[in-house]
Amino acid sequence: MVIIGENIHVIAKAVSTAIRERDAKVIRDLAKAQTEAGADYIDLNVGPMKKDPEENMHWLVDTVQEVTDLPLSIDTMNPVAMEAGLKNCKKRPLLNSASGKTDSKEHMLPLAKKYNCDVVISVMTDRGMPPDVDSKIESIMDTVTYANELGIPNEDIWVDPIILPVSTAGEGQRFTVANLEFIKILGDVLPGVKSTVGLSNVSNGVPDELRPLLNRVYLVMLGRNGLYSAIADPLDKELISLIKGDMPKDVELIYKTMDGEDIDLSALSQKQVEYVKTARVLMGETLYSDAWLES
Amino acid sequence: MDYKAPVEAYTGVVREVIIGKGNKSLKIGGENILPLHFFDQGANPNPVKFALEVLDMKPEDWPEHAIEPFKDVISDPVSWAKKCQSFAVDAVSLFLVSTDPAVKNAPADKAAALAKEVAEAISVPLIVYGSGDEKKDVEVLSKVAEVCDGMNLLIGPVLKENYEAVGKAILDHGHTAIAQSPLDINLLKELNVKLSKIFPPDRIVIDPLSSALGYGMEYSFSLIERVKQIGVITKDSMTMMPIIANLGVECWKTKQAKENKKQGLLWEGMTALSLLLAGANIIVLRHPETLKLIKETIEAR
Numbered sequence: 001m002v003i004i005g006e007n008i009h010v011i012a013k014a015v016s017t018a019i020r021e022r023d024a025k026v027i028r029d030l031a032k033a034q035t036e037a038g039a040d041y042i043d044l045n046v047g048p049m050k051k052d053p054e055e056n057m058h059w060l061v062d063t064v065q066e067v068t069d070l071p072l073s074i075d076t077m078n079p080v081a082m083e084a085g086l087k088n089c090k091k092r093p094l095l096n097s098a099s100g101k102t103d104s105k106e107h108m109l110p111l112a113k114k115y116n117c118d119v120v121i122s123v124m125t126d127r128g129m130p131p132d133v134d135s136k137i138e139s140i141m142d143t144v145t146y147a148n149e150l151g152i153p154n155e156d157i158w159v160d161p162i163i164l165p166v167s168t169a170g171e172g173q174r175f176t177v178a179n180l181e182f183i184k185i186l187g188d189v190l191p192g193v194k195s196t197v198g199l200s201n202v203s204n205g206v207p208d209e210l211r212p213l214l215n216r217v218y219l220v221m222l223g224r225n226g227l228y229s230a231i232a233d234p235l236d237k238e239l240i241s242l243i244k245g246d247m248p249k250d251v252e253l254i255y256k257t258m259d260g261e262d263i264d265l266s267a268l269s270q271k272q273v274e275y276v277k278t279a280r281v282l283m284g285e286t287l288y289s290d291a292w293l294e295s
Numbered sequence: 296m297d298y299k300a301p302v303e304a305y306t307g308v309v310r311e312v313i314i315g316k317g318n319k320s321l322k323i324g325g326e327n328i329l330p331l332h333f334f335d336q337g338a339n340p341n342p343v344k345f346a347l348e349v350l351d352m353k354p355e356d357w358p359e360h361a362i363e364p365f366k367d368v369i370s371d372p373v374s375w376a377k378k379c380q381s382f383a384v385d386a387v388s389l390f391l392v393s394t395d396p397a398v399k400n401a402p403a404d405k406a407a408a409l410a411k412e413v414a415e416a417i418s419v420p421l422i423v424y425g426s427g428d429e430k431k432d433v434e435v436l437s438k439v440a441e442v443c444d445g446m447n448l449l450i451g452p453v454l455k456e457n458y459e460a461v462g463k464a465i466l467d468h469g470h471t472a473i474a475q476s477p478l479d480i481n482l483l484k485e486l487n488v489k490l491s492k493i494f495p496p497d498r499i500v501i502d503p504l505s506s507a508l509g510y511g512m513e514y515s516f517s518l519i520e521r522v523k524q525i526g527v528i529t530k531d532s533m534t535m536m537p538i539i540a541n542l543g544v545e546c547w548k549t550k551q552a553k554e555n556k557k558q559g560l561l562w563e564g565m566t567a568l569s570l571l572l573a574g575a576n577i578i579v580l581r582h583p584e585t586l587k588l589i590k591e592t593i594e595a596r
Contacts, residue, residue: 167481169479169480169481169482170480170517170518172481285529286529287480287481287484287525287529287533287534288481288484289481289482289483289484289488289533290481290485291484291485291488291489294488294489294492295484295488295491295532295533
């Protein structure tokens with residue numbers, strides 16, 4: 001599993017302040033910490049970057065590349081900032097992200113061709129977020145075909161099904177289930193494409209102390225279904241241990257839960273019970289509530 | 296080839312909850328089929344029940360045509376409750392609106408004494424709703440529970456903000472609880488999980504909030520439907536409780552119901568029928584003629 005380190009993002013106040021005030025230390029520390037923790041890419045999520053996009057992006061890319069040799073994922077919806085970022089990358093970068101929206105097709109996808117880089121393409125279209133597996137597949141096939149016509153091969157495309165919070169009343173669990181299914185069949189409908197997800201969004205709106213558990217279990221589940229990469233927190237040691245094969249028994253337990261096997265909870269440690277209960281929520285088997293571990 | 300209709304058998308059973316004591320008691324819930332799925336394997340042993348509203352003070356915002364059936368007793372909750380019985384109700388629901396700090400801030404012991412007097416005066420079980428003020432209700436509902444010790448009233452709303460205190464009083468004095476959450480299935484389950492740690496789940500009734508036709512009823516419908524599906528089909532222990540649809544108060548707030556009587560009856564009737572189809576187990580109405588209308592509809596008269 002390829003991990004794209006998510007920790008440099010402007011939603012974090014420390015990061016937005018650091019960019020604005022050119023405080024290189026904050027950025028370097030985050031880049032170094034993620035590199036040492038085993039990240040494969042460093043994501044630079046700068047949001048829309050309306051002010052001085054070129055200058056800001058130059059500085060950020062240079063600052064990060066001073067301390068890491070990892071390739072970068074340039075994460076912005078502003079094509080000007082995107083181009084400035086891609087242009088300055090030493091290693092082949094990841095354009096994060098394009099979609100099936102007209103605007104994105106016209107301004108983002110051509111950049112992936114121009115700079116010969118990998119590109120994340122989400123299932124979004126002008127009609128918005130496709131509601132189910134079939135419409136997600138239909139949307140992504142259209143957009144990938146469009147990208148192919150621009151000269152971008154499947155092998156350079158990382159498909160993003162868009163993860164939504166499991167806690168969204170009534171619908172959240174439908175999304176987590178649909179995305180498991182989507183990842184499972186993606187390789188059959190679009191041979192050669194890779195995949196990625198913005199993992200942490202699955203636990204948005206959930207009490208803070210419970211968020212990592214959802215992220216970890218969901219990543220294991222998606223990984224089993226063939227997920228290629230995830231934008232996630234490499235500083236979460238347990239998450240990395242789970243996907244790097246250091247916790248095979250726990251991974252096996254999550255797989256068994258996915259397979260609907262009978263599991264004797266009384267024979268498990270508390271942490272393992274939490275894995276099972278969390279997997280059951282993510283596969284839509286038990287109804288989500290913030291108290292899902294308590295029942 | 297002969298056609299054989301598929302028959303589903305589900306594993307979940309909605310808990311059967313008893314309200315009231317002895318010959319003044321009734322059962323709600325207990326079904327192991329989805330609402331009206333009488334073609335599937337299983338049964339609903341306790342068809343939907345109906346209660347009428349009684350307020351602990353003269354209503355301030357009811358239209359004339361809603362007051363009319365009770366106009367001779369409208370300032371006397373005990374006589375009002377007795378009169379409800381002449382309309383063949385299964386239960387009476389007393390609303391302690393005067394205790395609301397924003398209304399009269401009436402004291403808890405006065406409200407509790409009234410609840411006891413009403414409960415003793417009628418021959419059907421009593422439901423008691425506090426004002427919904429999460430702080431004042433701790434005082435009011437605890438006092439009601441204490442004064443009516445052992446009568447097994449159905450008391451609520453128990454909220455996420457006050458479930459520990461109110462739940463304890465309801466439990467200690469042998470009553471049944473209404474767990475209320477704001478139109479959200481995840482929050483609904485969470486409250487049941489938390490309440491169930493200090494309270495027997497077979498004495499909990501779910502109030503998911505029942506919006507009126509045209510004012511969000513479809514949300515209440517979907518929610519009630521989903522609670523039943525998750526309980527009966529996937530056997531989620533924390534949604535296998537019967538549901539109370541307290542819809543009279545919502546329906547009679549609407550412009551349409553206030554405008555004229557016929558419209559009001561239809562508004563309340565359509566909302567009640569819809570939520571009944573979604574799976575509500577007990578329905579609280581305001582107008583006795585709505586009750587008559589629904590009973591006629593159910594019995595296809």
